Amino acid sequence: MSRIHVTTTVNGDAVEFLADPRDSLLDCLRDQLNLTGSKEGCGTGDCGACSVTVDGTLVCSCLVLGVEAEGKRIETVEGMAKGNDLHPLQRKFIEHAALQCGFCTPGILVAAKALLAENPDPSESEIRFWLAGNLCRCTGYDKIIHAVQDAAAEMRGA
Amino acid sequence: MTMGKPLPHDSAPLHVTGQARYADDVPLPAGALHLAFGLSSCAHGTITGMDLAAVRAAPGVVAVFSAEDWPKGFGEMPDCSPSVLDEPLLAVGRVHYIGQPVFLVVADSHLAARKAARLGRVAYDELPALLTVDDALAANSRFEQGPVIWAKGDAAGAIARAPHVLEGTFEVGGQEHFYLEGQVALALPAEDGGVNVISSTQHPTEIQHKVAHALHLPMSAVRVETRRMGGGFGGKESQGNALAIACALAARATGRPCKMRYDRDDDMMITGKRHDLRIRYRVGHDAEGRISGIEFTHLFRCGWSQDLSLPVADRAMLHADNCYHLPDIRIESHRLKTNTQSATAYRGFGGPQGIVGIERVIDHVAHATGREPLEVRLLNFYRSNGTGGPGSGTRFGGPHSPANSQPQTTPFHMEMEDFIGHELVAELEKTSNYLARKAEIAAWNSTNPILKRGIALVPVKFGISFTLTWLNQAGALVHVYQDGSVMLNHGGTEMGQGLNQKVAQVVADVFGLEAAAVKITATDTAKVPNTSATAASSGSDLNGMAARAAAETIRGRMADFIADKHQTKAASVRFEAGLVKLAGEHYAFAQVAAWAYQARISLSSTGYYATPKITWDRVKGRGRPFLYFAYGAAVTEVVLDTLTGENRMLRVDILHDTGTSLNPALDIGQVEGAFVQGAGWLTTEELVWNGKGGLTTHAPSTYKIPACSDRPPVFNVALWGKPNREDTVGKSKAVGEPPFNLGISALMALSDAVAACGDGSAYVALDAPATAERVLMAVRRQQGNV
Ligand code: FES
Ligand code: FES
Numbered sequence: 003m004s005r006i007h008v009t010t011t012v013n014g015d016a017v018e019f020l021a022d023p024r025d026s027l028l029d030c031l032r033d034q035l036n037l038t039g040s041k042e043g044c045g046t047g048d049c050g051a052c053s054v055t056v057d058g059t060l061v062c063s064c065l066v067l068g069v070e071a072e073g074k075r076i077e078t079v080e081g082m083a084k085g086n087d088l089h090p091l092q093r094k095f096i097e098h099a100a101l102q103c104g105f106c107t108p109g110i111l112v113a114a115k116a117l118l119a120e121n122p123d124p125s126e127s128e129i130r131f132w133l134a135g136n137l138c139r140c141t142g143y144d145k146i147i148h149a150v151q152d153a154a155a156e157m158r159g160a
Numbered sequence: 161m162t163m164g165k166p167l168p169h170d171s172a173p174l175h176v177t178g179q180a181r182y183a184d185d186v187p188l189p190a191g192a193l194h195l196a197f198g199l200s201s202c203a204h205g206t207i208t209g210m211d212l213a214a215v216r217a218a219p220g221v222v223a224v225f226s227a228e229d230w231p232k233g234f235g236e237m238p239d240c241s242p243s244v245l246d247e248p249l250l251a252v253g254r255v256h257y258i259g260q261p262v263f264l265v266v267a268d269s270h271l272a273a274r275k276a277a278r279l280g281r282v283a284y285d286e287l288p289a290l291l292t293v294d295d296a297l298a299a300n301s302r303f304e305q306g307p308v309i310w311a312k313g314d315a316a317g318a319i320a321r322a323p324h325v326l327e328g329t330f331e332v333g334g335q336e337h338f339y340l341e342g343q344v345a346l347a348l349p350a351e352d353g354g355v356n357v358i359s360s361t362q363h364p365t366e367i368q369h370k371v372a373h374a375l376h377l378p379m380s381a382v383r384v385e386t387r388r389m390g391g392g393f394g395g396k397e398s399q400g401n402a403l404a405i406a407c408a409l410a411a412r413a414t415g416r417p418c419k420m421r422y423d424r425d426d427d428m429m430i431t432g433k434r435h436d437l438r439i440r441y442r443v444g445h446d447a448e449g450r451i452s453g454i455e456f457t458h459l460f461r462c463g464w465s466q467d468l469s470l471p472v473a474d475r476a477m478l479h480a481d482n483c484y485h486l487p488d489i490r491i492e493s494h495r496l497k498t499n500t501q502s503a504t505a506y507r508g509f510g511g512p513q514g515i516v517g518i519e520r521v522i523d524h525v526a527h528a529t530g531r532e533p534l535e536v537r538l539l540n541f542y543r544s545n546g547t548g549g550p551g552s553g554t555r556f557g558g559p560h561s562p563a564n565s566q567p568q569t570t571p572f573h574m575e576m577e578d579f580i581g582h583e584l585v586a587e588l589e590k591t592s593n594y595l596a597r598k599a600e601i602a603a604w605n606s607t608n609p610i611l612k613r614g615i616a617l618v619p620v621k622f623g624i625s626f627t628l629t630w631l632n633q634a635g636a637l638v639h640v641y642q643d644g645s646v647m648l649n650h651g652g653t654e655m656g657q658g659l660n661q662k663v664a665q666v667v668a669d670v671f672g673l674e675a676a677a678v679k680i681t682a683t684d685t686a687k688v689p690n691t692s693a694t695a696a697s698s699g700s701d702l703n704g705m706a707a708r709a710a711a712e713t714i715r716g717r718m719a720d721f722i723a724d725k726h727q728t729k730a731a732s733v734r735f736e737a738g739l740v741k742l743a744g745e746h747y748a749f750a751q752v753a754a755w756a757y758q759a760r761i762s763l764s765s766t767g768y769y770a771t772p773k774i775t776w777d778r779v780k781g782r783g784r785p786f787l788y789f790a791y792g793a794a795v796t797e798v799v800l801d802t803l804t805g806e807n808r809m810l811r812v813d814i815l816h817d818t819g820t821s822l823n824p825a826l827d828i829g830q831v832e833g834a835f836v837q838g839a840g841w842l843t844t845e846e847l848v849w850n851g852k853g854g855l856t857t858h859a860p861s862t863y864k865i866p867a868c869s870d871r872p873p874v875f876n877v878a879l880w881g882k883p884n885r886e887d888t889v890g891k892s893k894a895v896g897e898p899p900f901n902l903g904i905s906a907l908m909a910l911s912d913a914v915a916a917c918g919d920g921s922a923y924v925a926l927d928a929p930a931t932a933e934r935v936l937m938a939v940r941r942q943q944g945n946v
Pocket of ligand 2: 101102103104105106107137138139140141340390391656
């Protein structure tokens with residue numbers, strides 16, 4: 003099948019790649035652009051390990067086609083830190099030990115960032131239900147919620 | 161001291177930035193190929209024909225292998241089993257479950273391989289498939305000649321003499337590991353016919369061994385590397401063998417790098433899960449609930465191959481007592497062979513199945529005697545040893561009386577030396593306010609007809625050591641470079657538990673350095689040989705000790721050298737805060753390393769550790785299989801909707817024993833995650849096979865692990881914090897598996913809530929997993945309208 007030329011913006015950088023029209027955005031990010039921070043946990047939209055934002059909207063990149071990225075703004079976990087300055091969510095995840103194997107972490111961070119963009123002061127249950135689509139098999143979620151609450155507080159203060 | 165500090169996971173900065181590299185993230189060399197298995201669609205049958213022409217013709221396909229079309233010169237079909245050579249890589253002549261690999265596709269992309277794998281046409285002559293415990297029992301289909309039976313005392317006699325006797329049957333479901341990162345392996349042809357393998361495995365040595373066997377190479381020609389896994393939980397102890405072997409063979413056949421990654425559905429269809437089982441019990445007790453005699457029958461569904469089923473079922477027997485002294489006991493364990501995925505290691509390794517059995521019995525006895533379950537639990541607890549404290553004999557008569565000063569023994573005749581259940585449970589009862597809340601919940605339930613709350617306190621005792629005694633060994637390799645930096649390798653693998661960080665803290669302490677000064681790299685069979693799986697919670701116990709031994713050897717040489725220079729005794733040299741101190745002088749650690757190097761002192765050492773004291777005769781069921789026990793207890797409160805069976809946890813309080821913690825932040829994380837996983841096992845996680853033997857819950861859309869929304873709003877976790885009485889590294893205790901069992905309290909709390917729906921005459925008898933459907937049915941039974 004002939005490949006399609008895609009021009010898009012990923013983490014603020016203009017990028018181009020050639021995509022098989024059947025390739026998912028997740029596969030394009032990982033295989034074409036070497037952005038392997040987004041993970042495949044299921045490939046069916048059920049685990050959130052592949053979470054990215056497209057024009058600010060949180061999506062499962064395993065359910066989006068690579069060609070749909072044309073002309074869009076994509077943000078992934080690799081774009082969260084500014085140089086060596088970690089995003090407050092990233093810092094708080096380290097501080098609160100909100101990760102173990104770390105495989106779910108990129109997706110959860112991207113999803114949490116999207117939540118805080120929409121709602122800077124979420125309640126505990128708003129966080130719980132927002133992140134319900136991001137599975138984590140290791141942590142039991144408690145520290146994840148504390149880390150998000152703490153980061154939200156810091157970002158509101160800042 | 162860096163030991164005991166709550167430092168974050170050493171990879172945390174990489175995890176949060178997406179830089180942490182998992183096996184699937186390793187950049188592939190040009191020309192790499194991708195593999196996929198074609199799977200059996202028949203649960204038991206003879207292969208009568210295979211038409212793979214469409215597979216071969218599919219775009220991107222480079223090669224296709226099957227038993228009928230096996231490359232000449234490759235010898236016999238390689239075996240993938242960790243135990244008894246009963247798992248051919250690809251089915252030979254016969255298939256034994258739906259999902260068994262039948263042929264192997266090698267293609268130029270992951271997607272091409274997977275698509276082509278769907279095009280195979282395999283014809284079968286179907287044979288009767290044994291799918292259930294009953295099928296297997298009727299056909300006497302089992303591993304080993306007959307059931308394994310261990311006994312202590314005279315259970316039948318004690319039951320006959322008991323004033324009350326109860327019987328019951330309890331179904332306990334299996335569990336999919338659902339490591340978030342699926343199975344993956346990559347094989348790179350090396351010079352001289354060797355192969356380098358990158359694998360997401362808990363057991364690099366096993367991968368090395370199996371790949372060497374498959375390729376007819378010495379183990380020295382195979383190098384296996386594991387940097388990290390995206391979760392393992394036992395599912396990567398043996399289940400990665402097939403991928404690594406397939407990649408190595410395909411790499412040999414094509415001369416190109418080969419990679420294989422199961423997508424989630426394939427992973428769940430192919431790989432083994434936690435063993436499900438049926439537990440039958442017969443118990444004799446008195447009016448207060450004191451158990452005199454007990455008989456258990458464990459009926460394990462082991463699946464089509466033996467894998468690790470025998471030691472798993474053994475461990476269930478070894479945990480049939482949990483915290484309770486059962487003087488007269490008989491356990492009969494059947495390891496049934498069925499036409500389903502081969503059940504395998506899963507966090508707890510059978511222990512949780514044993515523990516949930518006795519907890520069910522206690523719940524049943526409490527109902528029968530009308531007593532508070534906690535009282536029945538305490539009444540049956542082992543005595544505390546030699547402390548004079550609670551449970552040492554002053555509270556209860558009978559077998560627990562002070563006159564009986566003989567140490568109590570477990571059902572496998574091991575003396576109980578370290579029981580701390582009484583103190584720990586008393587403390588948790590206080591901090592959780594269990595008894596007062598229980599009364600408050602009863603009052604609340606009496607005025608709420610639709611919603612019902614329930615609460616339960618469940619204690620846990622878990623034995624630490626591999627029951628296969630020779631596995632209790634570990635090696636490590638430590639280098640100090642001339643600039644004072646330190647590199648550490650050990651045989652354990654990192655799957656999220658923070659093992660590397662803990663071991664680095666141990667080594668840093670030996671040298672008086674900060675943990676960050678110790679660099680840990682990938683687990684590598686070329687650096688540390690003959691390692692055991694990172695399993696049985698033993699990772700930091702074994703590897704921490706081995707690494708400490710290596711570091712102490714180097715420190716000893718550095719101390720000798722610098723003491724000699726100052727004409728003083730090596731014993732007076734101290735390594736602290738990045739300095740080496742002696743005779744009023746102090747030098748930077750790096751300075752001493754540089755001098756030692758120039759003085760031609762070796763700054764590299766291996767270290768080795770073998771667990772002391774353990775002896776175990778598995779045939780007789782006697783001995784000391786464990787160096788020590790880890791303890792814990794949890795109180796869980798739930799609420800359920802009697803109209804739908806839906807339920808959720810409201811509050812969880814945990815007190816858990818990790819000895820003197822090597823790293824409280826990591827340990828608390830392990831306890832929380834294990835509890836939630838254990839609660840998932842017994843509540844929402846349901847594996848469903850259809851009548852033909854096909855697993856229908858093979859994706860997260862149908863198989864429900866706990867989600868963030870299930871997190872209990874109040875979740876209090878504390879560590880007991882008292883040192884291990886055995887000489888373990890830093891007096892710590894293993895933490896990976898024991899707290900998994902705390903999840904049993906969620907099931908017991910549901911049982912309590914369901915009990916509140918009726919008049920109390922009938923026992924709830926809730927099977928596991930207690931899904932909303934099962935809870936609803938149990939509620940209906942209590943309400944008298946089935
Ligand atoms: S990989 Fe996309 S949701 Fe799981
Ligand atoms: S940290 Fe392992 S899945 Fe979340």
